[in-house]
Amino acid sequence: MDFPLSQRDSTRGIPDAALAGLAGVAAVALGPLASMVPRGLPVWAILIALIGLAGLARRGALGRLRRAMPGTMVVLAFLALASLSILWSPSPRAGLTVVEIGYIGLGALAGGAWLSSLPGVEARRLIGLFLIGVFAGVLLFAIEAALDFPLHRWWNHVPAGAEIAETNVPKRTAALLCLLVWPAAMALDRAGRGGAAVALPAVFAGACLLLTSRSAMLGIVVGGAAFALAVWSPRLVRGVLAAVLAVAFTFVLPLALFLDRVLNLDGADWLFHSARHRVEIWGMAASRALETPVFGQGIDASRALDPEGAVSRFGTLTDSLLPLHPHNAFLQVWLELGGVGAALALAATLLLLFGTGRMERRLQPFALALFASGLAMASTAYGIWQAWWMGGILAAGLMLRLAARTPAAGG
Numbered sequence: 001m002d003f004p005l006s007q008r009d010s011t012r013g014i015p016d017a018a019l020a021g022l023a024g025v026a027a028v029a030l031g032p033l034a035s036m037v038p039r040g041l042p043v044w045a046i047l048i049a050l051i052g053l054a055g056l057a058r059r060g061a062l063g064r065l066r067r068a069m070p071g072t073m074v075v076l077a078f079l080a081l082a083s084l085s086i087l088w089s090p091s092p093r094a095g096l097t098v099v100e101i102g103y104i105g106l107g108a109l110a111g112g113a114w115l116s117s118l119p120g121v122e123a124r125r126l127i128g129l130f131l132i133g134v135f136a137g138v139l140l141f142a143i144e145a146a147l148d149f150p151l152h153r154w155w156n157h158v159p160a161g162a163e164i165a166e167t168n169v170p171k172r173t174a175a176l177l178c179l180l181v182w183p184a185a186m187a188l189d190r191a192g193r194g195g196a197a198v199a200l201p202a203v204f205a206g207a208c209l210l211l212t213s214r215s216a217m218l219g220i221v222v223g224g225a226a227f228a229l230a231v232w233s234p235r236l237v238r239g240v241l242a243a244v245l246a247v248a249f250t251f252v253l254p255l256a257l258f259l260d261r262v263l264n265l266d267g268a269d270w271l272f273h274s275a276r277h278r279v280e281i282w283g284m285a286a287s288r289a290l291e292t293p294v295f296g297q298g299i300d301a302s303r304a305l306d307p308e309g310a311v312s313r314f315g316t317l318t319d320s321l322l323p324l325h326p327h328n329a330f331l332q333v334w335l336e337l338g339g340v341g342a343a344l345a346l347a348a349t350l351l352l353l354f355g356t357g358r359m360e361r362r363l364q365p366f367a368l369a370l371f372a373s374g375l376a377m378a379s380t381a382y383g384i385w386q387a388w389w390m391g392g393i394l395a396a397g398l399m400l401r402l403a404a405r406t407p408a409a410g411g
Helices: 010-036 038-058 062-085 094-117 120-146 150-156 168-190 194-208 214-232 234-262 273-289 329-358 364-378 387-405
Strands: none
Touching: 010 038, 010 120, 010 150, 010 168, 010 387, 038 062, 038 094, 038 168, 038 387, 062 094, 062 329, 094 387, 120 150, 120 168, 120 387, 150 168, 168 194, 168 214, 168 364, 168 387, 194 214, 214 234, 214 364, 234 273, 234 329, 234 364, 273 329, 329 364, 364 387
């Protein structure tokens, strides 16, 4: 923390130095953490929440938290609904899910307010450390992929000879790096390296072709398209994304049933296997969501719904109707928290989206690209409440805010 230390009370310098050290560690560790231990991101989120609260308290700036009051109230209402739904959720870890959503929300609130209050010189130091970490993480992941993931095998106890490229371990990393390249690109642009800022996501897009994560491929392509269009008109991109959100939250149930029951895409031989399976999952989730359209089946219910005799084309259904989640954030919110939860989630995401309009014009394409990338992946993969995934979204958003806080080159 680059705060002036009190010369009258030298002991105040120790906590400030400790906070500066912790913040630096958090910034530089983000890339390697994403590349090697994605499930460690919840710890990162908790750490950044504590750093943010401590940093604001040291400066007597806790009042800055009130600036995010509209969004905070929406999130608190959502958390209240999720907490109440524990009463009817079939999931034994429903309470833990609410806790995880809660500390991610606290990280966004406290971490965002703290980063926005940093002096320019401290913001530049932290964003530099973040860039070092991201480049190290990307390089480490590239070497791992070329050598068939030896460190991943060691860390995750995967025996030699067993297939790992198709597993969730490298796919999680690809998805997280797909998010982190956008704040890294913004940081490069702020440093006066506009060419490198454009090249970074382009290079990552090329690298995605060598990976097995179709969600990461989709995310970086959609993000790149949003970036290119936003360079011309960020207002247009914001409008398109807002329309997509409104349509998705409003019509996701009939659309999922249409794809499954009418078009029968889960049986379409021309689609790849995982896409067909997703269509079936979406149809099952939508059908069950219609049974409880107002308040849903309860938070985290996706992992514990009784199949009730349902039959799958892609495997035997045993303890749960779905493989942990519907692989679609809109469906998951409707299924677990009903129309009320969907309305609150739509309000929260729209507030986040329109918040990009308050950024400098030059920075908005990076922010909109990040939003579009996250939206694309959240629509096709991962449970929206998975702690590592929420932590990754939080980390990318906070680093984007940090990059925006960093003074431009020559400024």
